[in-house]
Amino acid sequence: MTGSPTRTARPWKTAFLAGMASYLDAAVLISTGTALVLYRPTIGIDDLQFGLLSSLLTLCFAVGALFGGRLGDRFGRRTVYSVTLVGLIVAMGVMALASSVPMLFVGVVLAGLAIGADLPVSLALIAEDSPEGQKGRFVAFSAILWLVGISASNGLSAVVGGMGELGGRIMFAHVGVVAIVVLLLRMTLPESPEWLAARARRAAQEDGERIDLDSLRRLFRPPFIYALAATGLFYAAWTIASNTMGQFSALLFTELGGTTIQLFGLIKLVNIPLGLLSGFAFMRIVDTRWRYRWFVVGAVIQIAAFATPLLFDGALWSLMVMTYAFSVGAAFAGEALFKVWSQELYPTLLRSTAQGASIAFARIAAAGAAVFIPTLATQNPSSLFVLLTACIVASSLIGFLWVRVLPTAPSDAVAGTEDDRRTPAETVG
Structure with a gap:
């Protein structure tokens, strides 16, 4: 197969689904964090169990990303994202019906x-089905959907927060219902044409097992x-x-x-317009030379967000500033x-595998931190906000000084030459 792979005529449909x-x-993240608070009086979740459940969710996310990303590169995007949604639907059913802490551990x-x-598999599909010169815009749209999920x-939670345990069950049920609808609609999507083309080119050169082993080795060179x-x-520091x-x-x-x-739910509703406006603004500049100028702006806003409750002892208004400022800067x-x-x-x-590995590393770091965060939040909040501020400073420096100057890769090869690689700044400029 030669030439550029044919993309679907409806990239926005792919980007959405x-x-x-x-x-x-x-x-899942927000519902679990909120529902566990609502479950605490009846099921009896203590601080350590709260931290362990939160940590385990993040750790298992890391394991899933690592293996799911690799499977997506080996067997295709469509197969993996279909199986994973079935698993999520089952998980939400278990957590919505949970009557004990062990059931919550299973669901998590x-x-x-x-x-x-x-x-990682779904993100790779979006990029591979996007028009040339607009990949950043379409991938960034997933961040809009992330904000919508939040x-x-x-x-x-603002509606069901007063219902106690029942409110938590409703929150888990909401995720399960959305997952069912998405699964049914995703069945109408074809496999990634770019993945099929790249796989066919490699298969014409070498046997299948050697393709997979060789491509995996390239990732670590x-x-x-x-x-x-x-x-x-970058992602590990930011994710904590x-x-x-x-x-x-x-x-x-x-x-x-x-x-x-x-x-709390009502306070967080203000994030909807802030997050969406910021997210759409990022979509407009991500494929242009303005990307890294706005990166600096966002980094400064995020640092200020976590420094505010640190300086003002976690007062309610400072937590609100942290929430709203982080929503803007993170975009x-x-x-x-x-x-x-x-x-x-x-x-x-290599795309899905690499993303899965990066996501896994970041979530493992976040999982380790999550074990101690409930205790820090209740007993030593100043130390918690020092940690969070330091993480954002670190991610900002890594992003601007290191990631920004890395060369980009050609989209339809397993490895390119140095001549056909450009820095992201050159790509968007």
């Missing part, structure tokens, strides 16, 4: 593995190992802060701010940009 992996990722394991495996879950290290470290905002916001607002879950210097980088820096048959 595949991008719903980001919606479900956010919805299934949910983490399923959504973790879905995300907003929908927080909005639902220059230049791809540098991209893997840079994006992994982001994961805290997702899983433990309800805990922070109720324990430090003295709010109810319902009021330009957070997960959305990591997703775009992960499409640009790797060729087709």
Whole structure:
């Protein structure tokens, strides 16, 4: 096969349905963090169990991303993202019906593995089905859906937060119903043409087993190992802060701010216009020379977000500033940009594997931190905000000084030459 692979005529349909992996990722994270607070009085979840459940969800997400990404490069995007949604539907059923802590542990394991495996594969499909010169825009759209997932879950918590345990069950049921609808609609998507073309070219050169082994080895050799290290470290530092905002916001607002879950949900609803406006703004600049100028702006806003409750002892208003400022800054210097980088820096048959490895590393780091965050939040909140501020400073420096100057990869080869590689700044400029 020669020439560029034929993409579908409806890239926005692919971007929406595949991008719903980001919606479900956010919805699982927020729903679990909020529902565990609602489950605590009746099921009896203590601080350590809260931390372990949150950590296990993140850890299993990491394992799912690592293996799901690799399977997506080997067997195709469509097969993997279909199986993972079935697993997520089962997980949400278990958690919605849970009557004990052990049942919650089972559900958390299934949910983490399923959504973790879905995300890198779905993101790769979006990039491979996007028009040339607009890949960043389409991939960034998944970050909009991530924000919508956060907003929908927080909005639902404002409605059901006063129902106690029943409210938690409704939140898990919401994720399960959305997953069912997405699964049915994804059945109408074809396999990635770019993946099929790249796979066919490699198959014409070598036998299948050698293709997979050789392509995997390439990921751990220059230049791809540098991209893997840079994006992994960037995303790990950023995810520790982001994961805290997702899983433990309800805990922070109720324990430090003295709010109810319902009021917390209402406060978070303000994030909907802020997050969407910022996300759409990022979509407009991501494929242009303005990308890294706005990265600096976003980084400064995020640092200020976590420094505010540190300086003002976690007062309710400072937690609100943290929440709103992080929502704006993250759009330009957070997960959305990591997703775009992960499409640009790797060729087709390494793309899903590389993303899965970076996501896995980041979520493992976040899982380790999550074990201790509930205790820090209730007993030493200043140390928690120092940690979060330091993580954002680290991710900002890695992104601007390292990832920004890495060369991009050709989209339809397993490895390119140095002559056909450009830095992301050159690509968007």
